[in-house]
Amino acid sequence: MTQRPTALLIDFDGVLRTFDPSxxxxxxxxxxxxxxxxxxxxxxxxRLLPAITGRMTRAEWLATVAADLAPRVGGPGRAAELMAEWEVYPGDVATDVLAFVRDVRAAGLPVCLATNATIEFHDVLASFGLTGEFDAVALSAELGVHKPAKEYFQAACALIATPPPRCLLVDDTDRMIRGARAAGLSAYRYTPGDDLTYPRRALGL
Known part of the structure; x- marks a missing residue:
């Protein structure tokens, strides 16, 4: 019999943070x-793996992109200018998803932010005023292992002292959903505009 989840793991990019590609x-x-x-x-x-497992900083990661773009945009200087402009746009917090996170915590259930990101990610949270909005942050660069590895999900669940069968992952990527289920979690695929009715019900909200 499936156990009702008593904790939430939630992705950042594509779920809690959105981007306008234009x-x-x-x-x-x-x-x-x-x-x-x-x-x-x-x-x-x-290119990405060393950055999200703590072996490369964000600046070093993006510098490799600039180096490979240089021949296509007119040289290293132009590539550096491009990357400097490209990095300015931080995206936007999805207020409805943040409200969901707050509702889960208000109900007494722990929430772990589960993200593949570089070691500087806590600065990103601070820039959005999100520090303290989660009971834990499972940052791949700190854990040294990335989603959707089983070891990642085990570590993330341990951060909120909840066994995997009692954790629900909300993520926007099929690969992460499959990995979470293989690790014993329940998982829900999020799409933009989703009203999150299913995960709310699953968590008993």
Whole structure:
């Protein structure tokens, strides 16, 4: 029999933080690039993995992107200018998702922010005024292991002292959902505009 979850793990980018792709698309087009080029390069797995497991800083990670873009945009100086502009847009906090997080905690259930991110991620939370909004932050760069590895989810659940079968993950990526379920958690795929009715009910709210 499936146990009702008594704790929440929630993703950051794509769930709690959203981006308007047109903002950076306009910057890329000014440099002669197709929209999405910078992000696609930044997320190349061999480039991303060292950054999200604490072996490379954010600046070092993005510097590798700039180096590879340089021949396409007119040299290292232009590539540095592009990346400086591209980094300015921080995205936006999804207020409805933040309200959901607060409702879960108000009900006495722990919430762990579960994210693959660089070691500077706590500064990002502070910049949005989100420090203290979670009972724990499972940051891949601090744990040394990334979602959707089983070890990541075990560590995240341990941070809120809740066994995996009693934890619900809300994430926007199928790969993370499958990984969480394989690790023994329940999991819900979030899509933009979702009213979160299902996870609310699952948590007894």
């Amino acid at each position: 903002t950076n698309a306009k910057i890329e087009q000014r440099y002669g690039l197709e929209p999405g080029t910078v992000l696609d390069m930044a997320l190349e797995w061999d």
